[in-house]
Amino acid sequence: MRQLVITLIALLGILAPQTGVSHALDPGYLELVSVDESRWRVTWRVPDVNGRPMPIEALLPETCTHEPPPFTFDGRAWTARWIAVCPDGLAGGDIVIGGLETTRTDTLVRYELTPGKVQVERLTAATIGFTIPPEAGPLDILQSYVGLGITHILEGIDHLIFVFALVLLVRGRARLLWAITAFTVAHSITLAAAALGTLNLPPPPVEAVIALSIVFLAYELALPPERRDPFAERFPWVVSFSFGLIHGLGFAGALREIGLPQDDIPLALFAFNAGVEIGQILFIAVVWAVGAALYRLYPMLAQHGRALTRGAGYAIGSLAAFWVIDRVLVF
Amino acid sequence: MRLRYLAGAFAFFLQPGTAQSHEAFGDLGPFYQGLLHPLADPAQGLVLAGIAVLLARQPVQVVRPAFLVLLLCACFGPLIHLAVSTPSLDSRSAGLVAVILGGVAIFGIALPAGLVAIMAGAIALLAGIAGDVLTDVRSLLLSTGGTAVGIAIFVLFLWAALDIIQSRLGRLAGAVAGSWVVAIGVMAAALPGAPA
Incomplete structure (x- = not known):
């Protein structure tokens, strides 16, 4: 336990002040x-x-x-x-x-x-x-916005940690696939609605709720499987869909900063979303591959799967809780 | 048939074009620059490939502690580079190191666990100092983290791929990989045009 606390403090020390702003587009x-x-x-x-x-x-x-x-x-x-x-x-x-x-x-x-x-x-x-x-031709727009989507998701540490928590939480590849698909569908809906001006929410609360969604998943991860919320356990896609709606608003905030070509809004939206998906799939593929390689090298990890998942839950939860506080203070 | 696809994929990754692969999506910041550096820098990639092949030829009980040492040293490499301004890893030195690592891998000599761990740590330090020096703290932290993760993932993936291939095709596959490392190392060290 002591080691875990020291690890968490070290992790926060390294990540906290920097990642608080790491998600913003800073070019x-x-x-x-x-x-x-x-x-x-x-x-x-x-x-x-x-x-x-x-x-x-x-x-x-x-x-x-x-x-x-x-x-x-x-x-x-x-x-x-x-x-x-x-x-x-x-x-x-x-x-x-x-x-x-x-x-x-x-x-x-x-x-x-x-x-x-x-x-x-x-x-x-x-x-x-x-x-x-x-x-600009359609191909230029497609290329530009797919690249922006990939960059955005890969630099968006909070979105990646949410996806990572889902990968750890959802058991079974088919269930994970459904959960990730639901997340995708949900954030596509709100991204489109917000980018087209149908849905307007101020970014600070949205960012805070995104951090809160990670705290929720981290809390579930930190519990033993038998004590987890049976609803979230049975229907992970509902949870990921609900939170995906919020994450889509976060993506929309970034897209608003970038701007959309007035004559090709649908194409740019589609390309940005496709870029986000490509980045997400790349991330999941790397996480799976690293996990498989690590289990091959250290098969004993499988025996400590519960403890590792709980440890990850505490680490993710601490970081996300910091983000919640940090982002609420911006209100 | 699977082997053919695998060989095709491997050949694709060895093409010079992958030297620019870290720019495929533009500049993703210091973390990803560090993460993808082994793919972008032939010298760094070569020594890491060498140690991965060598590890794949050792018993897994020897590899386990060696990989942990490698991970630890990968974290310190960029910091040492910053603190004492070490010279960057050039192609010639990387080639020579690769020849040694590949040579040991070809013969499949079982080395003591301590020696393998020291070699893995030394290579991680060498690879860690191959990155660019960043002066601002945030970029340095992100770059160091990215470099450590990049080195670890690169070696882990290559080790795992070779381990799987060896388990299916026999240990000869590892020796073949070792010979490739030697061949590329010789070219990097000896061919004219290799930067000194």
């Missing part, structure tokens, strides 16, 4: 909002590195004239806003993030060719620039 962010045919309102948000803006620079098409003002720090990142004048428009021009190749961060570029027609590109150290197409 560089360049936004060009069309004011009229030749002017764009530019927002350039740069991550903080040791109290200074990350040394990356937003380079707009050569035909644009603009003078970026100095950055201001908003407590989390450095932001500058200005007006760029591009008499020839943006189409056909290059947007490059100078210095991105020497960093480990992404930059999300959100731009409008004409008012209301939002397009998104994600630049990385490997691809630091792109030529603005006259209009």
Whole structure:
């Protein structure tokens, strides 16, 4: 027990302050909002590195004239806003993030060719620039949003821990498959509803309830199987469906930050959701494979399966409880 | 037939293209950079493949403690790299290490458990210092965690795959894998163009 407490404290010490914000999208962010045919309102948000803006620079098409003002720090990142004048428009021009190749961060570029027609590109150290197409094709949108969906789920430690807890909790592969499918269906529904503006809930309570859903699963995990809630035991898909509705609202919050192309909302939604699913399946596949390999190397683990599951329940529960408190304090 | 698929998949992973595989979904942050580093860095991947093949040729009772030592050392590698500014693992050194590990694996010599554990720990430290040095605390913690998990999973998967293959095809399969490691190690160490 003492060892368990020490392990949990160590785990919290390592994870707590960092993962509290780890879920937010923290790349560089360049936004060009069309004011009229030749002017764009530019927002350039740069991550903080040791109290200074990350040394990356937003380079707009050569035909644009603009003078970026100095950055201001908003407590989390450095932001500058200005007006760029591009008499020839943006189409056909290059947007490059100078210095991105020497960093480990992404930059999300959100731009409008004409008012209301939002397009998104994600630049990385490997691809630091792109030529603005006259209009993004369906394949570009599919590629962009699938990538964003995968990135979002793989960086969303809370969603991954929820899925991990489900993998540990639900016995039998067929039941797990149903539970995961129910989770998928549920978060697809709320993601679509929230992204289309049908369902509007403020993000802080949603994030807190997401953390609470993990506490619920962790509590179940920490109990001996015979004392677990018989309903959750018999119908895990109902539990995962219910919580999936909440997690979908969390995904929608991220998607709202990224933005949706006005002419291709259904396609972008589908692609983002597909990306989330691909990331989720990848994660489950890795968890299963690691579990199988570990059981092969240490068959004695099977004898301690109950204790390990309980230990995981305590660890997950402690972390999730911290998130609940942390997120409630944001209200 | 299964073996053919397996060989095809293995050949796919050995292609140079996988050097960029950690960028398949863009930059996922320092944790995933560390996690996928063995696939991205041929030097790191080679020494880890070498130790995995060597472990697969040892009795499982010897592998169990060695894997725990490997996991522990994988956590410390990036921190040592940061603290004492060790030189990164280059292709030539990695090639030489792989030749030794692969050579031992080919002959299937049963080594003392302590020696195997020391070798596993040393390789994990070597692989751990192959990553990039990050200066900010959060990135460093995430990268260290990712590196440790990446090294452990890479070795565990390769060991498990070889163990399964050996249980079906006999121990010769492990010796063949050892010879591949030696061959790739020789190329990495000796061919012109290998970075010094």
